Amino acid sequence: MDIIGLDGISKESLEMQLQQGGRFVVYSYCISIIFMTFRRNSSIYYIKPHMSSVGKGLGFTLLSLLFGWWGIPWGPIYTIGALITNFRGGRDVTQEVSYSLTGQSVVTGQRVV
Template sequence: MAGILGIEGLSTAQVQEELQRGGRFVVFEYCVSFFVTTTRRSSDVYFVRAGQGTFGLSLGYTLLSLLLGWWGLPWGFVYTPLVLATNLLGGRDVTEMVVPSLLAPRYDPHLGC
């Protein structure tokens, strides 16, 4: 389960329990512009437990976009509000894309399977 922030130390069963209670996997977006070039990207995947807010997790990406997103013409003015809305509404839910990879059997080179 490496590569997902917020699940360190949790077993697959614990993650599944948390998902059943309303946990989810999300990404946040950010936008950076340099005159005529605008880049819109997603963060790493975060595991958000049931009842946990996302404001603190999205704050850095939101501030980055507020400061550097607007400066590209024309896409900075298009992407920045979209990115801000996504982050302020809790991020983009990617649970349906992440869960199958968590539950898939893993290859163990020591066992040959």
């Protein structure tokens, strides 16, 4: 599993950062070609504690704004969905990824993820 942003982080450091609010997210994007519309997810991004995840998704948001609208009928629908997902900071997949990496769920802040 290729995760962007995990360069050189030890397992112990990662577990500590996840407990402090670090998380894994994926972004959505949409590309349309007249009658064909493709809705996809990005690679997994690691967001360090106390960092905004909206900025990392701006490239996928721009891609959807430029190339997502043109498919009939799903282009506008999927593009709006991608914009909502990305402006909310992406889709949080911390629970699935942390379980895959460490074999256990991770407690972040006040909630179990």
